[in-house]
Amino acid sequence: MSTPAQSVHEAAFNPPSRGIATMGLCLATFMQVLDTTIANVSLPTIAGNLGVSSGQSTWVITSFAVSTAIALPLTGYLTRRFGEVRLFIWATMLFSLASFLCGIATNMPELILFRALQGAVAGPMYPITQSLLISIYPPIKRGMALALLAMITVVAPIAGPILGGWITDNYSWEWIFFINVPIGLFASAVIAQQMRERRDPIETPKLDRMGLFLLVIGVGSLQIMLDLGNDADWFASPLIVALTLVSVVALTVFVIWELTHDDPIVNLTLFRKRNFLVGTIAMVMAYAAFFSMGLLVPLWLQRNLGYTSIWAGLATAPIGLLPILLTPVVGKYSSKVDLRLMASFAFVVMGLVSFMRSQFVVQVDFFHVALTQFIMGLGVAFFFMPMIQIMLSDLSPREIPGGSGLSTFLRTLGGSFSASITTFLWDERGVVHHAHLTESISAYNSQATATLPLLGATPTAQLAQANQLITQQAVQLGFNELFYALAWIFVGLILLLWFARPPFSAKAGPASAGH
Structure with missing residues (x-):
C-alpha cells in the first residue's frame, strides 16, 4: 500500500x-x-x-x-x-x-x-x-x-x-x-x-553565489570560444586561448565547489x-x-x-x-x-x-x-x-x-x-585531400595531360578549372570521411x-x- x-x-x-x-x-x-x-x-x-x-x-x-x-x-x-x-x-x-x-x-x-x-x-x-x-x-x-x-x-x-x-x-x-x-x-x-x-x-x-559566478564565467567563456573559434583560427588567436583557460579553470573549480557545497x-x-x-x-x-x-x-x-x-x-x-x-x-x-x-x-x-x-x-x-x-x-x-x-x-x-x-x-x-x-x-580534411589530389597533376601523368586541354582554351584557364574540380572532390572526400566516423x-x-x-x-x- x-x-x-x-x-x-x-x-x-x-x-x-x-x-x-x-x-x-x-x-x-x-x-x-x-x-x-x-x-x-x-x-x-x-x-x-x-x-x-x-x-x-x-x-x-x-x-x-x-x-x-x-x-x-x-x-x-x-x-x-x-x-x-x-x-x-x-x-x-x-x-x-x-x-x-x-x-x-x-x-x-x-x-x-x-x-x-x-x-x-x-x-x-x-x-x-x-x-x-x-x-x-x-x-x-x-x-x-x-x-x-x-x-x-x-x-x-x-x-x-x-x-x-x-x-x-x-x-x-x-x-x-x-x-x-x-x-x-x-x-x-x-x-x-x-x-x-x-x-x-x-x-x-x-x-549559491559562488557557484552561480563560476557557472556564468565558465559556461559563458566556453560558449563564446566555441562560437568564435572557427572564424578566429582557434588557438592561433590569443582571445581563444584566454577564453579556453578561463573556462577550464572556472568549470573545474565549479564542479569541485558544487560537489562539496551543502546546497549547490x-x-x-x-x-x-x-x-x-x-x-x-x-x-x-x-x-x-x-x-x-x-x-x-x-x-x-x-x-x-x-x-x-x-x-x-x-x-x-x-x-x-x-x-x-x-x-x-x-x-x-x-x-x-x-x-x-x-x-x-x-x-x-x-x-x-x-x-x-x-x-x-x-x-x-x-x-x-x-x-x-x-x-x-x-x-x-x-x-x-x-x-x-x-x-x-x-x-x-x-x-x-x-x-x-x-x-x-x-x-x-x-x-x-x-x-x-x-x-x-x-x-582540415579538405586541405589534406586537396594536397593529395594535386600531386597527380603533372607532366608525367598521361591521363592528366590528356584531360587538361578539355578544361579550357588557355593553360591558365585549364589549371583554374582543374583546381576547382580538385577542390570540389577534396571537400566531398572530407564529407564522406566525417559521415563514416559518425x-x-x-x-x-x-x-x-x-x-x-x-x-x-x-x-x-x-x-x-x-x-
Whole structure:
C-alpha cells in the first residue's frame, strides 16, 4: 500500500482539459526551439539594416546561445524557488517581452542585449515543459507526451530557417521576433488557466553565489570560444586561448565547489544514478552526432553542389515527415517495449544513413539526398522520446526539473562542440585531400595531360578549372570521411545504451492536484 506522499508523486495532475494544456505547453516549446535557428538566415539583412558587419551580426546568435546555456543548469534551483507552473508562465511571458524588444531594437548593441535576455528566460522553458507534461499524463500515456515533445524538438529547428527566410523576404526581419508575442502570451494564459489548481512546493534555498559566478564565467567563456573559434583560427588567436583557460579553470573549480557545497545551485550528485548517467552520456553524444549531420548536409549542398538556401532547405526537410507520422505509434507502444530496443533501432538507422552518405559523390541527385533525409527521420522518430524517458527514469519527482535542465544544458553544449569540431575537421580534411589530389597533376601523368586541354582554351584557364574540380572532390572526400566516423559513433552508442537498467517509466512531477 502506497503512502500519501507516494500517491501524490505518482498520480498525474488532471487539468480541466489535458489536450488544451498540452497545446499550451507545446506551443511555448515550439516557439522557444524555433528561435534557436529562425534568425540564422536573416543575419545578412539584420547586419545591413543596422549598419554593422556580418561578423558583428553573429553575436545575435552567440548572445542567445550563451545566456541559454548558462540558464539551463539553473532550472532545478529556479523550480525549487518559484515552482514549476509559476516559472513556466513567467519565463514564457518574459520570452514574449524580450522578443518584442528584439523587434523594436534600433541598433546592434540593443539587439544583442535583448537576445541575451531572450536566451536567459528561454533556458528553463524546455526542461519545465518536460516535467509538466509528465505530471498531467497517467503513467501509461507519458511516453506519448514525451514523443510529442520530441517531435517538436525535431521539427522546430528545421522550420526555423525556412520560416525566417520567408518572413524576412516577404515582410521584414523584425517579424521573426514579433510573431513570438501572441504565441507566448496565449501559451502563458492557457497554462495559467489550466494549472491554476496545481500546487507546487516552494522552498527558499540560499543562493549559491559562488557557484552561480563560476557557472556564468565558465559556461559563458566556453560558449563564446566555441562560437568564435572557427572564424578566429582557434588557438592561433590569443582571445581563444584566454577564453579556453578561463573556462577550464572556472568549470573545474565549479564542479569541485558544487560537489562539496551543502546546497549547490546545480545538483551534480544526480550523476550517481545509473540511468541518468548512462542516458545523459548517450543523449549528449547522439545529439552531437545528429547535430553534426544537420549542420553538414545543408552546408555541403550549398558549398559543394551549388544548391540555393531554399533548395537546400527543401532537400533536408523530409527528415521531419516520419517523426510527425510515427509519434502516435512510438508513444502508444513505449510502455510495452523495452526502450533500449527503440533507441537501439534509432541508432541503427542513423548509423546506416551515415554509412550511405559516406558513399556520396558530387554527382548525387536531389532524390537521393532527400531519400536519406527521409530515412533519417525514421531514426529520429525513435530517438528522442526513449532517450528522455530512460534518462529521467531513476530520478525522483523532485529531481526531474533539475535533471532535465542539466541534461538539456549538456546536450546543447554537445551540439556547440560538434558544430565547431565538425566544421574544423571538414576544412582540415579538405586541405589534406586537396594536397593529395594535386600531386597527380603533372607532366608525367598521361591521363592528366590528356584531360587538361578539355578544361579550357588557355593553360591558365585549364589549371583554374582543374583546381576547382580538385577542390570540389577534396571537400566531398572530407564529407564522406566525417559521415563514416559518425556511423561508427552511432554503433558504439548502442553498446553504451544497454548499461541502463529498467524499469524506465517516467515519474510524475512533485505537485498535488489541489482538489
